[in-house]
Amino acid sequence: MNKLILAFCLTIISSVFASAQATTFDEHHKVEGFIGYSNNQVDTGVSDDDNDLRDFFNDREGLNGVNGSVVGNINRYVGIKGDVSAHFKSYNFDVPRPGTTGTVDRYKIDASIYNFLGGVQIKDNAKDGSRFRPFAHALAGVAVGKTKVDNSFFTSGFCQQAGVDCRQDFSESETGFAAAIGGGLDIKATDRFSIRAIQVDYNPTRFNGSTQNNFRFGVGVVFH
Numbered sequence: 001m002n003k004l005i006l007a008f009c010l011t012i013i014s015s016v017f018a019s020a021q022a023t024t025f026d027e028h029h030k031v032e033g034f035i036g037y038s039n040n041q042v043d044t045g046v047s048d049d050d051n052d053l054r055d056f057f058n059d060r061e062g063l064n065g066v067n068g069s070v071v072g073n074i075n076r077y078v079g080i081k082g083d084v085s086a087h088f089k090s091y092n093f094d095v096p097r098p099g100t101t102g103t104v105d106r107y108k109i110d111a112s113i114y115n116f117l118g119g120v121q122i123k124d125n126a127k128d129g130s131r132f133r134p135f136a137h138a139l140a141g142v143a144v145g146k147t148k149v150d151n152s153f154f155t156s157g158f159c160q161q162a163g164v165d166c167r168q169d170f171s172e173s174e175t176g177f178a179a180a181i182g183g184g185l186d187i188k189a190t191d192r193f194s195i196r197a198i199q200v201d202y203n204p205t206r207f208n209g210s211t212q213n214n215f216r217f218g219v220g221v222v223f224h
Helices: 002-025 053-058
Strands: 031-043 060-073 078-096 104-123 132-149 173-188 193-207 210-223
Touching: 031 078, 031 193, 060 104, 060 210, 078 132, 104 173, 104 193, 132 193, 173 210
Parallel strands: none
Antiparallel strands: 031 060, 031 210, 060 078, 078 104, 104 132, 132 173, 173 193, 193 210
């Protein structure tokens, strides 16, 4: 009888211990997904002939797009993150018409930039706790920049001038280093999803032997 009671007690203790372990193991979200709107203020470097502070703000084009990410949390606070974003913009540019004074021809450019990044995210991933969850991440990878110019531009009088090589002046595609260092704030709505109220990243890219100091802003929904 004593052995039976001892066995019963050990079984209860083991069950409690196993339950405690399961609770501890399951106290944080294991996977997190994000999808949302993103705006990338891309450093064009058009007038980077000096270090004037005005150039830092003026030499930019705002590209709109989407940003998505997946995080695998290895513990309550640290996760491994994969991040993809795509941004687009179409705009016009004017070039002087050869042989004329004050006359210009207008052409269309379709520009896009894609980021493929991975790294670490720091965030409190507890299932219970505060509704407000600030986070930070450090990501690195590659960016692909693409520019498509109206075909008519390459046969224009401007491109036919001696010494002008438009196909060298306008790169169609380039791949280079990229990073995203920043963070934001998530607000818990339910156990299953949160609202990403803001995300701000310094998003440098490296194209054509120079660094572009881009800034990425986003909002969206986080799924747990």
